[in-house]
Amino acid sequence: MTQVGVLALQGDVREHALMLEQLGCDVTPVRRVAELGAIDALVIPGGESSTQDKLLRAFDLREPLLERLGSGLPVLGSCAGMIMLARDLVDGITGQQTLGAIPMTVRRNAFGRQVDSSEVALVWEPDGSSMHGTFIRAPWVESHDDGVEVLATATGPDGDRHPVAVRFASAIATAFHPEISADIRVHQALLDLI
Numbered sequence: 001m002t003q004v005g006v007l008a009l010q011g012d013v014r015e016h017a018l019m020l021e022q023l024g025c026d027v028t029p030v031r032r033v034a035e036l037g038a039i040d041a042l043v044i045p046g047g048e049s050s051t052q053d054k055l056l057r058a059f060d061l062r063e064p065l066l067e068r069l070g071s072g073l074p075v076l077g078s079c080a081g082m083i084m085l086a087r088d089l090v091d092g093i094t095g096q097q098t099l100g101a102i103p104m105t106v107r108r109n110a111f112g113r114q115v116d117s118s119e120v121a122l123v124w125e126p127d128g129s130s131m132h133g134t135f136i137r138a139p140w141v142e143s144h145d146d147g148v149e150v151l152a153t154a155t156g157p158d159g160d161r162h163p164v165a166v167r168f169a170s171a172i173a174t175a176f177h178p179e180i181s182a183d184i185r186v187h188q189a190l191l192d193l194i
């Protein structure tokens, strides 16, 4: 059975776990280095990226995680998880570090604090189908290298369209929360990378 880890330091771990179980995976909450070794893919959940960053370091998980990502572990990051996967950040807190798995700059809290949460109709570019994204104090992708594939875009409060789902090598990141919908396509895209 496919073993999928969900980074369980902070955030909406349970929602991702339920979604993955529904897809037939065996789910491991990851809090220790040993748990990182046993998985075929990893999810970094939504939550608060600056807290996740601090806890990763406090639990001595940052270096082993960088190593596994460097050797191609398939990974999905949603919202705070997207921030964690970025190479560079705009509006991070002082000293906030990311994992750099995707060569992109992510703007934290890009959709604004006033609009805390919204439902947005998206086009899922891999097959042109429609998708609903739930955005909660969400980031967007400010810029990215050529090799980064844009999977969905959304209009920001600035009136421009910005990437809100991307893939690079074996990493997928979404600014929205696929785990709090009944839509399995994003998690399935992660499993397809294994």
Ligand code: GLN
Binding pocket: 045, 046, 047, 048, 049, 050, 078, 079, 080, 081, 083, 108, 109, 136, 137, 138, 139
């Ligand atoms: N704004 C949060 C952060 O900076 C992300 C919000 C979320 O994951 N829903 O990490």
